[in-house]
Amino acid sequence: MAARQPSKPRPYIAVCSQEGYLVNQHLGGADHVLIYENANINGRVTPRLVDRRETPVSGGGAGRWALLAGVLSDCRALICNQLGGSPRTVLTGSGINVYESDGLITDAVVDVFSGRSPRRALPIRDCATSCSGPGTGCG
Numbered sequence: 001m002a003a004r005q006p007s008k009p010r011p012y013i014a015v016c017s018q019e020g021y022l023v024n025q026h027l028g029g030a031d032h033v034l035i036y037e038n039a040n041i042n043g044r045v046t047p048r049l050v051d052r053r054e055t056p057v058s059g060g061g062a063g064r065w066a067l068l069a070g071v072l073s074d075c076r077a078l079i080c081n082q083l084g085g086s087p088r089t090v091l092t093g094s095g096i097n098v099y100e101s102d103g104l105i106t107d108a109v110v111d112v113f114s115g116r117s118p119r120r121a122l123p124i125r126d127c128a129t130s131c132s133g134p135g136t137g138c139g
Helices: 062-071 085-093 106-113 126-130
Strands: 012-015 030-039 049-052 075-080 097-100
Touching: 012 106, 030 106, 049 106, 049 126, 062 085, 075 106, 085 097, 097 106
Parallel strands: 012 075, 075 097
Antiparallel strands: 012 030, 030 049
């Protein structure tokens, strides 16, 4: 599902990562997201880390994802390793494109800033279609 068009500029992309190098974290288990901008060096898409933002505490269900949408209101996209259906619906409804991916953060961020899906995009998996947990991640 494509996100609705935002009414204000959204220059950033949020990424879920355990160590800051790979897209390798489920959104439900993330206590923070990394925020990237396009530094656009010599006309080339150049990701630059500009912020680390805490995510709302787990256990809040759909309310947690509405709060996260507020935290990410200046982000055009979120890239994570996996997420459930509720956060996907809330975030896309708030104008944030959501991508499931793995691999290097820089590769995924360059692709999304360039208007493409991440080259290592993952299909929506069972957790993402049937997750009905309390917003604390799978399992």
